[in-house]
Amino acid sequence: MKILIADDDPQILRALRITLSAKGYEIVTATDGAQAVRAAIDEHPDVYLLDLGMPQLNGIEVIQGIRGWSQAPILVVSGRAGAPDKVEALDAGADDYVTKPFSVDELLARIRALTRRVPQEEALPSVRLGNVTIDLAARSVTKESPAGRRQIRLTPTEWQVIEILIRNTGKLVTRQTLLTSIWGTEHAEDTGYLRLYVSQLRRKIETDPSKPNHIITEPGMGYRLDNVEG
CATH class of the missing domain: 3.40.50.2300 (Response regulator)
Known part of the structure; x- marks a missing residue:
């Protein structure tokens, strides 16, 4: 433990x-x-x-x-x-x-x-977002395409963002929660940080980043991870 x-x-x-x-x-x-x-x-x-x-x-x-x-x-x-x-x-x-x-x-x-x-948190070793597989235990992201499977590299901050979303799959995660958890309370209002990293994640994970199917924006509130396969 x-x-x-x-x-x-x-x-x-x-x-x-x-x-x-x-x-x-x-x-x-x-x-x-x-x-x-x-x-x-x-x-x-x-x-x-x-x-x-x-x-x-x-x-x-x-x-x-x-x-x-x-x-x-x-x-x-x-x-x-x-x-x-x-x-x-x-x-x-x-x-x-x-x-x-x-x-x-x-x-x-x-x-x-x-x-x-208090029950311990359930481990989430691996999830699928369409043709993308995210393995939390191995800290790896792979994307499948007709040309084969390739590794996707996430920055440490991108990992923090996607991991918090995965551990709250289907639930709203407020912008303040993400900002405070990753950058601290002094950046709780710096939403530009968050938009930048969410945009980068969408480019790496979503099939069409302009019409995200997985990292969903809840206007004025935060983000929600949807359409996830265990």
């Missing part, structure tokens, strides 16, 4: 990495909020341990960004003991809250409880 730990305190990161690794967990770490969101998209952890007071993006912003596309359990581990902080984190999408300092036994029990209670 993979756990992402995000905290700007290097001593806490080191202690948690050593402790949880010794219990058999695979650990990924991040020292600020933006790094945490990028690691979430790249690594797809099974559980998140997040501090609230991080630079770049704070813990609430990270929770909101993750919750736009993932239902994996989020456990806040914070020195903020006030009820308003706990309520804000839980309302944003966190599943549980532990206050620093905490006992290792309690933390492990909370992790076990979350992984029992």
Whole structure:
């Protein structure tokens, strides 16, 4: 089981990495909020341990960004003991809250409880969009034509966009969710970024990019992935 730990305190990161690794967990770490969101998209952890007071993006912003596309359990581990902080984190999408300092036994029990209670995300190793096959596990895209099959190269950002859409197949993914998850809240209004990458994806994936059949625009709201074969 993979756990992402995000905290700007290097001593806490080191202690948690050593402790949880010794219990058999695979650990990924991040020292600020933006790094945490990028690691979430790249690594797809099974559980998140997040501090609230991080630079770049704070813990609430990270929770909101993750919750736009993932239902994996989020456990806040914070020195903020006030009820308003706990309520804000839980309302944003966190599943549980532990206050620093905490006992290792309690933390492990909370992790076990979350992984029992919350279903893990279903893996989506491969999908078909018409004559295009996207394999998330292998991070490969192939396109079939009368001339044969060829590989399509996606940039890292294009991968992030299409992966979020695939994991929300048939559902509206708002522009703000995509922008926040990929570029952070400081770019939540920079829709030009998103239009550029969606346009590039359509040129690579759609049969007729001017009349997309898969990456559908929901005017004024965001995008939806449609006509997908598992």
